[in-house]
Amino acid sequence: MMFFILLASLGGVLVGLSRQLNGRLSISTTPLIASFWNHAVGFAALTGLGLFIGGLLPAGAAEAPWYAYLGGPIGVIFVAAGSWAIARIGAVNSALLIIGGQMVTGVAFDYVSAVPASFWANAGGIVLIVGGMMISRGRRKIDRSQ
């Protein structure tokens, strides 16, 4: 169990590391070029892994709806936007806002697609998130007045 806990936590660390490296690359190039390299290098690594362990072309893949393949293009914008943001507002603020945005839209998405959910836990969660984002924005106002 400890092993899986470490894996899951390390997954989060790698998300932050990826954003940090792409952000650094985007300073020397542009966020879109950083996003291109992120996908090209990731694709090469996953191709190598897939050739090694197999499973690169699973049987059921042909039945997937066409729009399921739009995750990739959305990912390009996501990585570019993350690289753009982290170079300007830092790792903590980027993580805070991206997590907040993901959670709020995730809850909305679940309600639209009628996924059963606990209203009070979600509502409480959104209040905490919006409160946190307002605190972080409040500091910026003070900064600008200096």
Place this chain on the structure above:
Amino acid sequence: MTIEAARNPHPIYFAGAFATGGLLTFMVHLNGELARYGNPLFSSWSAHGTGIIAAVILLLLVHRRRRPKTEKGLHAPLWAYFGGISGAATVMLTSTAVNSPLGLSGTLALGLAGQVVFSVAADSWGLFGLPMRRPDRRDIAALGLVVAGAALIILFGRGAA
């Protein structure tokens, strides 16, 4: 991008980062659909493949009109090109953890914790070539609220009823 701009961020950066989180929701959903028909490796592999195509199209559209400034100076260090490796490794770790007793919510919650600890360390020490900005009490309070809210949604909100 100057250091001055980094110290005095415009609200548009905050709005942009928040909207980016919204994109993540749709991306995770679509990649999850692909993994359901195939497997997580195929999902991530094809998302990176279609991403390359999309990036090339966008670069042709954007950078033909607005050439990137050549006097940007500073070349990127080689390690800055390896963000994609870190992202690809994430897919393997999380898809392994999801299929353990941790489940989806446990994996998401721990991933959240990992991301927060890393981002605080990265800002505090200016890791990997980005500006150092020591998080103050308000940053930590804001982060605490967002993490508490996210944990509440992940552990008790979504699909709990």
